[in-house]
Amino acid sequence: MGPAADHYPHPHLLGIEGLTPGEITLILDRAQHYAEKNRSADKTSNILAGATVVNLFYENSTRTLTSFELAAKRLGADVINMTVGTSSVKKGETLIDTAMTLNAMNPDALVVRHGDSGAVKLLSEKVNCAVLNAGDGRHEHPTQALLDALTIRRHKGRLHRLNVAICGDIAHSRVARSNILLLNTMGSRVRLVAPPTLIPSKIDRMGVEIFHNMEEGLKDCDIVMMLRLQLERMEGSFIPSVREYFHFHGLDRAKLANAKPDALIMHPGPMNRGVEIDSEVADDVERSVIREQVEMGVAVRMAALELLVQNHRKIGGQA
Amino acid sequence: MSPAIRAKGAGKKAFINARLLDPVKQTDETGGLLIEDDTIAKSGPDITEGTVPDGFEIIDLGGACLAPGLVDMRAQLREPGFEHQETIETAGKSAAIGGVTTIIALPNTDPVIDDVAGVEFIARRARKVGLAKVFVYGAVSKGIEGQEITEMGLLHHAGAVAFCDGIKTIASARLLRQALSYSTFFDGMIVQHPEEPELSKGASMNSGELATRLGLSGVSPLAEVIQIERDLRLVEMTGGRLHFAHISTGESVEVIRKAKKRGLKVTCDTAPPYFALNENAVSDYRTFAKLSPPLRSEDDRQAIVAGLADGTIDAIASDHNPQDADSKRLPFAQAAAGAVGFETLLPMALELYHNGHMSLLDVITKLTRTPAELVRIKGAGTLAEGTAADLVIFDPDRPWKIDPYQFHSKSKNSPFDGRLTQGRVLRTLIDGREVFSEGA
Numbered sequence: 001m002g003p004a005a006d007h008y009p010h011p012h013l014l015g016i017e018g019l020t021p022g023e024i025t026l027i028l029d030r031a032q033h034y035a036e037k038n039r040s041a042d043k044t045s046n047i048l049a050g051a052t053v054v055n056l057f058y059e060n061s062t063r064t065l066t067s068f069e070l071a072a073k074r075l076g077a078d079v080i081n082m083t084v085g086t087s088s089v090k091k092g093e094t095l096i097d098t099a100m101t102l103n104a105m106n107p108d109a110l111v112v113r114h115g116d117s118g119a120v121k122l123l124s125e126k127v128n129c130a131v132l133n134a135g136d137g138r139h140e141h142p143t144q145a146l147l148d149a150l151t152i153r154r155h156k157g158r159l160h161r162l163n164v165a166i167c168g169d170i171a172h173s174r175v176a177r178s179n180i181l182l183l184n185t186m187g188s189r190v191r192l193v194a195p196p197t198l199i200p201s202k203i204d205r206m207g208v209e210i211f212h213n214m215e216e217g218l219k220d221c222d223i224v225m226m227l228r229l230q231l232e233r234m235e236g237s238f239i240p241s242v243r244e245y246f247h248f249h250g251l252d253r254a255k256l257a258n259a260k261p262d263a264l265i266m267h268p269g270p271m272n273r274g275v276e277i278d279s280e281v282a283d284d285v286e287r288s289v290i291r292e293q294v295e296m297g298v299a300v301r302m303a304a305l306e307l308l309v310q311n312h313r314k315i316g317g318q319a
Numbered sequence: 320m321s322p323a324i325r326a327k328g329a330g331k332k333a334f335i336n337a338r339l340l341d342p343v344k345q346t347d348e349t350g351g352l353l354i355e356d357d358t359i360a361k362s363g364p365d366i367t368e369g370t371v372p373d374g375f376e377i378i379d380l381g382g383a384c385l386a387p388g389l390v391d392m393r394a395q396l397r398e399p400g401f402e403h404q405e406t407i408e409t410a411g412k413s414a415a416i417g418g419v420t421t422i423i424a425l426p427n428t429d430p431v432i433d434d435v436a437g438v439e440f441i442a443r444r445a446r447k448v449g450l451a452k453v454f455v456y457g458a459v460s461k462g463i464e465g466q467e468i469t470e471m472g473l474l475h476h477a478g479a480v481a482f483c484d485g486i487k488t489i490a491s492a493r494l495l496r497q498a499l500s501y502s503t504f505f506d507g508m509i510v511q512h513p514e515e516p517e518l519s520k521g522a523s524m525n526s527g528e529l530a531t532r533l534g535l536s537g538v539s540p541l542a543e544v545i546q547i548e549r550d551l552r553l554v555e556m557t558g559g560r561l562h563f564a565h566i567s568t569g570e571s572v573e574v575i576r577k578a579k580k581r582g583l584k585v586t587c588d589t590a591p592p593y594f595a596l597n598e599n600a601v602s603d604y605r606t607f608a609k610l611s612p613p614l615r616s617e618d619d620r621q622a623i624v625a626g627l628a629d630g631t632i633d634a635i636a637s638d639h640n641p642q643d644a645d646s647k648r649l650p651f652a653q654a655a656a657g658a659v660g661f662e663t664l665l666p667m668a669l670e671l672y673h674n675g676h677m678s679l680l681d682v683i684t685k686l687t688r689t690p691a692e693l694v695r696i697k698g699a700g701t702l703a704e705g706t707a708a709d710l711v712i713f714d715p716d717r718p719w720k721i722d723p724y725q726f727h728s729k730s731k732n733s734p735f736d737g738r739l740t741q742g743r744v745l746r747t748l749i750d751g752r753e754v755f756s757e758g759a
Contacts (some may be wrong), residue, residue, distance in 0.1 A: 140534070200531040
């Protein structure tokens with residue numbers, strides 16, 4: 001391994017795009033360390049003692065917010081949660097106004113979720129601290145892809161030469177984009193399975209295979225990654241009905257039978273049971289790793305915060 | 320170099336040793352031009368230092384180009400209603416520096432220019448400012464709401480040169496049919512923003528691989544050609560005169576090319592971003608490059624160049640659509656579409672000449688004569704004797720780097736920010752008065 005093995009060279013974590021296999025492995029290795037520590041009696045450390053982490057969420061997300069909060073607290077950082085929602089926009093304050101205000105308080109890291117693609121990058125250009133993208137529009141959700149990767153690696157022992165099917169609402173999914181980038185970078189093959197209305201234009205150029213039929217798409221897969229149907233982001237008729245969607249594209253035991261017998265079932269949550277996934281499959285303790293994904297989320301976010309804040313202290317702090 | 324705006328008396332002036340570009344006579348020759356008071360007294364190759372009559376101030380242009388002032392058939396001046404983005408005065412300064420002497424302004428102000436008082440207000444303000452000649456489009460529909468046609472005949476009499484609904488598509492087939500049909504009695508022209516609104520709803524850039532990678536909603540290039548194809552049927556039905564603004568796709572060019580061959584009264588223009596840039600300018604969520612219509616693929620860009628070269632695209636307009644910083648410093652989807660156009664219009668159009676796609680005279684024709692003819696402004700876009708001395712003098716080879724912070728528009732955004740280009744305006748004259756002179 002080159003220098004990336006012991007050093008994360010970027011000031012921010014805005015997406016998987018631009019990360020090398022070495023950098024991804026570095027984060028995952030560190031996350032693995034925290035995954036073990038989080039299962040022990042002593043879950044905390046003081047590695048980020050004195051640091052301030054601000055969670056700035058323009059979209060509601062109890063799960064991701066809690067995961068980041070827990071991660072920062074376990075590292076000994078001071079944490080402030082700001083769930084901005086749409087209220088500040090209604091009051092006329094822009095994203096940059098908010099960024100400048102928060103920047104004046106000298107945080108060490110900003111964890112940002114925003115409904116618009118590119119918003120987190122825009123914000124990162126205006127502040128002096130490390131910025132973590134906790135999901136921007138339909139663009140990227142890098143820590144989700146990293147926690148998915150850690151979960152896969154723990155079960156399969158590798159991230160290369162795997163057949164991964166990402167199924168469902170690809171069009172509105174930042175999780176899908178980050179996972180495509182990560183899995184391709186690490187040497188796995190990605191298939192997308194969805195009705196044509198939920199497949200974005202020219203996504204095949206990102207190096208994926210497209211399937212509209214679940215039975216064909218899941219054939220011999222090692223991983224079945226289901227996505228939430230994001231009805232709230234849809235304008236117009238992407239699907240005729242939830243009932244029809246589940247019939248053709250919901251994951252149930254019959255469709256899953258096309259995948260390899262030891263295929264893992266994943267879902268970034270929250271799940272719409274009976275819409276994109278059947279409860280029987282979601283709760284299958286032999287195959288489903290959905291709860292473990294949540295657990296790995298804290299570990300991955302601890303690793304990312306540690307690397308970024310330390311990096312900021314080394315290089316960003318001089319700015 | 321700090322360009323300044325100034326106005327001084329015209330008197331008698333003789334420009335000699337110029338590269339005269341006359342888009343009406345279709346001549347590109349060395350010669351001179353005489354101005355007497357506010358009009359062109361004479362122009363041609365026989366005007367030299369030795370032939371200038373007594374009493375004329377002689378200005379040797381040293382081989383610089385002299386052409387009719389640019390006629391920009393699509394610009395937003397933002398006054399009244401949006402003076403924080405632009406005023407008729409700041410737009411006039413910006414136009415003067417860009418060599419634009421005649422502006423046809425869109426009616427999407429606040430209030431909308433849908434009555435005679437609105438037309439007269441703009442004319443009065445523009446005369447007072449005196450930096451450019453400003454004409455307006457009347458709105459096609461009252462309040463540009465797409466429901467009822469305006470008093471088009473009265474607006475025409477008051478001075479509206481043509482009609483459009485600003486940056487909105489005339490979506491109602493019924494309304495467009497009525498407007499096209501009604502306007503035939505005074506040979507009015509309707510200008511359409513061709514973008515099928517349902518297909519483009521919520522979109523912020525061109526659809527395709529880049530939009531997918533960036534996670535942005537894309538609008539298919541088909542939204543443009545679908546609108547054009549529908550509207551062509553209405554032109555055929557009514558015999559009206561329809562002009563499509565800022566064409567941006569190859570398919571649009573193809574469809575309009577065929578319609579012209581069939582003899583339909585159809586014309587179109589495009590703007591520099593659509594022949595000088597492609598969608599890659601949007602990478603990294605660069606809101607300066609957020610425009611309407613959005614920047615397209617490289618294939619489309621090349622088709623626009625071909626459409627200009629073969630005459631399918633009649634004119635080049637600036638599509639001056641200034642946006643203040645607060646409208647641009649936002650996440651891409653929220654940012655306003657549009658950019659300053661006047662100050663980059665000539666140099667970007669000259670790229671067509673420098674790249675060998677068109678002759679210099681043909682480029683100038685699309686910036687002067689054809690737009691003037693389309694909107695029926697007599698005396699503009701020509702070097703003919705007795706017409707107003709609205710002129711631009713420029714060096715087509717002068718290299719410079721575009722820096723929006725040096726713009727004289729009130730707004731400072733351009734998709735060409737940082738671009739190295741060739742071609743600089745040296746002087747602009749309105750009615751023989753110098754409204755811009757480099758280094759003055």
